[in-house]
Amino acid sequence: MALKTFTPPVGPSPGTAFEPQIKVLEAEFGDGYSQPTPDGINNVREKVKLNWDGLTEREMSAINAFFMARKGAEAFYFKPAGYDRPLKWTCKEWGRTLTDGVWKMTATFVQSFTAQI
Template identity: 45%
Template sequence: MALDVFQPPMRPSPGTGHAPEVNLRKASFGDGYVQASPAGLNHIRCVISFRWDYLTLNEARTIEGFLIAQGGYVPFYYTLNGEATPRKWTCAEWSLTEGYPCRFTATFKEDFTTAS
């Protein structure tokens, strides 16, 4: 099954937030010493907070429709600003604020599943 490609009607607004999600195994010892190691090969997952501040309702619904179709668990491809190669993502958190202009926010989490 080929994955969908996310192509929003416009680039996200300035202020995109990047926050890693780091998964470590930790063993705490009685004297305050902690020994840590990565939990798997991809123990650092990129989490991106996107914001579109100036959308028409139709543009906001286009983004929302794509994310609803992915169901929060189906990965899709998206190329971050400044990168040449798309990465796989999932998105289970988004919100749409109606008005003129509309505002849309979404949080993408990097996906490491082997399905492509």
Template identity: 40%
Template sequence: MALDTFNPPVAPAVDGAPRERTARVTTASFGDGYSQRAPSGLNSVATSINVRWPPMTIGQAQTIDAFLTSKKGVTPFWWTAPGDTAARKWTCGTWTVSPHNVALGIIGEMTAIFREVFDL
């Protein structure tokens, strides 16, 4: 299955993209409190990013919302995060669209949480 590439019409704010790294570790505990730890699998450190877009037009917000909705939080997509040089696979199960100002035709802000995945 070919993956879609996420190319939002508005680039997310670089300063608003904190990255959280999660390491999966397998631990074996032995007597007397001794334990050993090892990475759990080849891709044991995954990243999640809280992505924030600046104010944009309603049409731009609808484009981003439609893309994320089409993935339903389970289908991965390629995306190059701010500051990265290569695209990685992500899923997005949570995003928000702030109330819009119809008179001005803008959305206040959009946020999303992207989680790195290592599917085949």
């Protein structure tokens, strides 16, 4: 099954946060010396926090339905601002808030290195 591409009905609001996740194995020795090494070939993965402000119920429902369909486990393609091509991501964390009839959504994407294409 081919991976879906996330194309929200409206782009994320300003304020997208990019926070790489780094996995390093490190042996520490008694004299203060340490020996770090990358944990695997993909030890650096991107983490992106997105916000959507001022959504209609229809826009919020479309974004929420996409995340619910992936169930936090299925990867998808998405091209955040600042990237020249789409990357594979998973989304295990998202939420929505309703204030005075206007929806706000947040989502955290983590880069996926699955074999799925």
